[in-house]
Amino acid sequence: MIDNIKPKEATSIINSLLGGVVPKIGVQHITVGRSEEIAAFVTALEDVKNGHSMAKFWIGDFGSGKSFMLHLLNTVALKQKFVVTNADFTPDNRLYSNDGKGVMLYSAIMDNISIQTKPEGGALPTLLEKWIEQIITKTAEENKVSLTSIRDEQYLDLIQKSIMKTISKITEVGGFDFGTVIMKYYEGYIKDDEQLRRNALKWLKGEYRTKTEAKQELGVREIINDLNYYDMLKNFCKLFVSMGYSGFMINLDEAINLYKISTSVMREKNYEKILTIYNDCFQGKVANLFFNFAGTREFLENERRGLFSYHALKSRLETNKFETLEIRDFAQPVIRLMPLDHNEIFVLLNKLKAIFDFNYKTNIDISDYDIQQFMEEIFNKPGASEFLTPREVIRDFLNILNIIRQNPSVDKNILFGEIEISDERPDELSLIDSIEEL
Template sequence: MENEDILMALKNGNVPSKGAKKLCVGRDVEIEEFQRLLRKVDDEDKAIVKFIKGEFGAGKSFFLKVIEDMAFEDNFAVSWITISHNLPFNKIELVYRNIAKTLRCKTGTSLEHVLDKWYTQHYNMASHDSDNDFEKHAILRERIHDELEDTRQFSSTFATAIENYAKLRSEGDTEGASAAVSWIRGDANIPFSVKKKFGVKGEINKETALNFLEALSIFIKSVGYSGLVVLIDEVEYIMHLHTHQIRNTSYNYIRDIYDNCNMGKFQSALFVFAGTPYLFEDSKKGIPSYPALEERIQKVLESDYVDMRTPIIYLSDFDRDDLINISQKLLEMHGEVYDWDAQSKVEPIIENIADELISTAGLSGGKVTARKFVRKFITLLDTVEQNQPHFNTPEDILNEFINNTNQIDDEDEFDEFDDDW
């Protein structure tokens, strides 16, 4: 079922929930670079910020999914947020809350799962050390206090809340422990009487949110994960915030994260911001309108040669080889899912399809938008498989593709806030 789900998601213009890496073509150098970065985060406790730049439909969200899959394979905890009307980046406390709420790992889908797993491990170790309940709980408290020492250096309040979460768990106060998790996650409106149980006051706000995010990355590493990966999609939405001041506030928070990573305030973390070229090039509302960020990440050497170690990585559209490669992968998958001889019928015209598309892509530098092509090709395979008696020769299939290309183009207009790929 997984391959069928992948095909359906791609046909609908969405990123599949699983299996993105095996369909990621033309990105070998980028994948290798992010594998290197993940190793540095894990082995050296580095904190790194990268920016992904690509046209609508070029595969930014798809590539973020590939990074997510790689991170899960390497035992990272991952959060994925999408900048939007409901999550503008100028409210950093809201950004933190969404990062904490979307936290996932290979074995679970919440911050509560991470905390529960961590607490259970320490409880089991304390139980192994002593059968006496009093001694066991004393050992447990000491272990947890010591392990939170690094986290405490970044935010004593954050560490206190986690320490008291563990205390409430050991006392059987599940309601208080659950409230502690909610507060750590950034939830508001928790009664003072409940917060008093886990030793905190107030709420996470714009003054404390970055410190909490730094503490979260330290805590994630300390409990046995390789580090924290935060994927931030559709960052170009910042350009549509109403005022210059609000946009500057958003870009300033990105600059703060960038600087704090480079200065060592963040540890064991990778932040990846993805946006369209407008975000990186528009001088009125994009990043260039905020020099404090632009000067840090701009390309300082104009060259046609690849340099993956610059802050911004550009994802180009498909070239001829990419089209052929992804076609062959989709062809094999489609044949297996729907149990038909897709390769003998369609493979002979794959190069013809690629040539046709490249020849009509002059205005885009001979490149084809990834999402558009994948949708077209899967639609073609679906049509041929369900109407095989009408397609007796490879030329019949090629004509079907060419004759219907314009219609599919018209149906695949991009919404500026719906860059699912």
Template sequence: MKLTLHAHEASKIINALRNGVAPVGLTENLIFGRQRELTEFNRCFSALKNGESIVKIITGEYGAGKSHLVHAIKNLALQGDYIIASFQVNGGFRLNKMDDLYYAIMHNLYMKGAHFEKTSFNEIFDLWIENLQTAPFPNQKRVEINTVCQEISKYNMNFARAFLMFMRGRIQRNQEMQNVTTSWLTGEKNIPFELKQKYDLIGHVDKTNTLDFLKAFSKLIHLLGYNGLIVFIDELDQIISERRDYRALAYNNLKHLIDLSASGEMAHSMFVFSGTPNLLSDYEKGFMSLEALSQRLNLPLDPDVSDPRQTVIHLERISEDAILSLVHQLIELYQIQDEPLDKMPSPQDVLRTIDASNLKTTRHVVTKAVQYLDTFLK
């Protein structure tokens, strides 16, 4: 694949790889040996357009290429006009509360053209509102907004009511109305009572209505013309180190998401989790600790069977041919950047010099190759 990058983009990729991380927004230039996985995710994207819901869990050792693959999938999703949410399990988010999941999704949104900068809730509606403002028929704006509200009211009436007030605030340029309704719709709970009463907002997001809100939001963005919602949650293995009760709640929530997806209740939505193989191998604290979850994930995995269509996708090190192609592309990146190589080694020479066959992970191969190629810079 011939690269068509600017010099500064090539330098950005090389610097990211030099530090052992995936180059955000540019990963598609270095994806080798993962065609089966990418084909499967393209299949999933087509299914989302048709109203399906899917859960995928990507596992692999540190350095196996999880982050690289996930970033490439994010790029594909954004280019395909999906709204994505991206965040990770940490001290503030443990997946043990569904309302925390909703809050994390609504505060970590990204959309096409944002260059991996977070998108505000308001910005998702900009194009739709612009089209409404220029509608050829005087009452089209009102009819279309009412139609959308009627559709999302099937999931939660309070959500639909808040969204209607949000739209009024946008159209009337009432900043307070926009701010209050946006806070309510995105899961904020500490909204003063008098402001909620002023704008006819009832209750707040909690464990009893979170899934209804999530279904309503997923339906909403599809009605706006996006192809669906894809949620990426990294560092899922952090759950293993949590308290037993938190861990059990998190795994039960994961099981519940799988059930909702399989039943078709979460239309036009996808959840992509990623983490280390401890999730699969730790019988005491991993997925196997909850039998209902392990059964749904078809665990333990058969080491002789690798099928990306399954819920769990376990990544091994890419093939030698794929590594050779990767290093070839890396050398080309060096030639594109402002500081080209003084001498052009062959990919075979690079792999032989760094003793690639004895390096355990793809990340080790790449970082060692970059270290070696840096010695040829003018």
């Protein structure tokens, strides 16, 4: 049995893994073989808590556990009182753009903000209201007004001045409009004007597309766009830290989508943005900010399309030349995720069997010996050494458990024998690789 697992976590784990994706919650219950990486990450979190910033690159093959690792980092950071968020790079979400794709990434980042009490995302309104409550309390104390009275509309101007004064202290670029929008959010909060609050959130999440619309609805001159969204992220980081949080951690997955940008100029602009973030973090230009990027070896090492095609990044991200498979350096910016060995996969499948039984309130007739038989079958299949990933092993195992759960009389050994291995790599990546070889 898995200790301290909640029914909601168990359901999330089983449903997500069956769907081939990483569960948003509960990943700590299925973690195996990553203790050194996590220990190094906890050390890095301490540095960020103390005012430093950090950028890490988690590199591994498809299905090697990069996305899982980012979700695990979320769980660890939330317990350390970080505000965390995650977003995927897609053809429409990029770091640099001149057609709205940069601010689309920003909007995804803001949508997925999480805190320990809201680990599944959507925590931005909660954080804003918590910060406003802190401002209200401080203003009431300074002006010797009761906490009940200070919420009356007659004190609205006083609170708004306090908001703007506090914002101006912690922001640099775009602080006036940022503060004005938060004042509008407070006005909606006090007057119970849900539309005004929604408009303020819309601006803060980068969802206004024209300055005219924002001016009409909120009275601000600017909107968050492709050029200034990174400054807004830094403003939010300072806001969260001023509230008492340890820092702001931003996880960006599926970096292979930057590698797949067709024009070299646009790819380089995106890599230049990564360089800016890297330099800001390691040169002390920002505080309490932690970026994690997850991508494949192609994304990192390919000298035509990957990060190594951009010389300034290659010189910063090359592996410690003294590192070997046995002697690892987890303090460097790039952390390569090695495949789980067979013992670790056995432990993982045992955990999944226990969670499956807990979730469905059953006791599937699969022993340790059966798990070993399943592993022998799948790892000895043609193509296993080249294409098999932990994701596929997990999905096949859970699919077999589902069949047995619903058809108790089925012969599990026949099911084991029907396993097939397929290449899970995206077709378009194989095509890019073929073109590069020509």
